[in-house]
Amino acid sequence: MLTEERRAYLELHLAVLLFGLTAILGDLIQLTALVLVWWRVLLTSGSLLPFVKPQHLLRDLGQPLLLRFMGIGVLVALHWLTFYGAIKLSNASICLICMATTSFFTAFLEPLIVKRPFRWYEMALGLLIIPGMILVVNNIEPGMIWGVIAGLTSAFLAATFATFNKKYLADVHPSRVTFVELGSAWLFLSAVLGVFLITGRDIGTWWPATSSDWFYILILAFLCTNLAYTLSLRALRHLSAFAANLTVNLEPVYGIILAWLLLNEQEDLEPGFYWGVVIILLAVFSYPVIRRRMKRYES
Known part of the structure; x- marks a missing residue:
């Protein structure tokens, strides 16, 4: 029989797997x-309509907060544009490894936006990513460089809107925030x-031309967005922040494995690319471990 904690782990891993699948779907959708x-x-914002009352949002949130969330929604749109742009300009594996840098952009942005102190170990791990990215860039085709630039831009935008959400979310229900941001x-x-x-x-084509495109878009909207978001929120009720962060860091790992299995992308990439991936993932997985130890030391 599954305990609540084990069920939470399974739900969070499924959510992270679905998040990793978004890159694969972006490559498949024409x-x-x-x-x-x-x-x-x-599709995603429309599916939230039964759960929110749009006519009451201005009254319940107030104009300043509503406008802030709408502005964050524009950042979300730009993040997804550059995310899928990176996939179209390179491939899913390159996009996902660029997205692994999000937590380190956050380490630089959060002190500026939320007004907390800088942490030296976050800066050190951020610098460790640089040689990994150099290996990645040096072992891909020159034409894919723009995909790397788009992927890093997407990671920066993800760190930006996530930090602003942390600053303004407070006691607002997540479904309302999601509706406002995705609607805007x-x-x-x-x-x-x-x-x-x-x-x-x-x-390009405005209307999805094939039944497979429609199928992939529906999976992207309802499984990789709505279901994954719901599962991750449910799991966070029963897991520590450390365990949750460590699991979420698996997104590029799951995504790259899916890219190998479904898209055969390993045929397009040199071994040096994967050494760069290893360095970046070491920095990513080291972050929650070091952060936990530093908190113990400070306390």
Whole structure:
């Protein structure tokens, strides 16, 4: 019989696996990054309508907080645009290893935004990532460099909106915040698409052309977003922050394994790429261990 803690571990690992699957789906769906993200936020925010009361959001949140969450929603939209842009410009494995740097961007941004002290060990681990990224960049095709730049930009944006959420979330229900942020992301992307259409820019196919594209988009919206988000929240009720952070760090590992199995991406990458991956993942997994020991030392 499963205990609550074991069930929480299983739910969190499933959520992280689904988060890692988003990169694979982004590679499989035959849409441009802009159109793909537009569909994702439309379906995800629309599915939350039964659980929130949009007409009461302004009254319950207040205009300043509502506008802040809408601004964060624009950052979320830009994060997903650069995330899927990185996949289209390189591949899922490269995008995922770039996303492993998110926690270290957070180490630099959180003290500035939340006004907490800088921690020397976070800076040291952040610097350790640099040789790993150099190995990654030196062992991929030159044409994939733009994918690395887009992936690192996506990681920076993820760290930024996550830090702002931490600052402003307080006692607001997560489903309301998610609806406001994804709804504003959809409005922002709709405006961008409108400008592209008016100016005659090529956005590729607007409507998913095949049944497989529809299938993948539905999995992306409802399983990799809604279900994964719900499972992770449920799991966090029964796990320590250390255990949760260590598990979430497995996302690039799960994602790269899925890329090997489903996309055969190991055929496109040199052995030096994976040495860079090892260095980056060592830094990522070292972070919660060192942080826990430093907290004990300080106390």
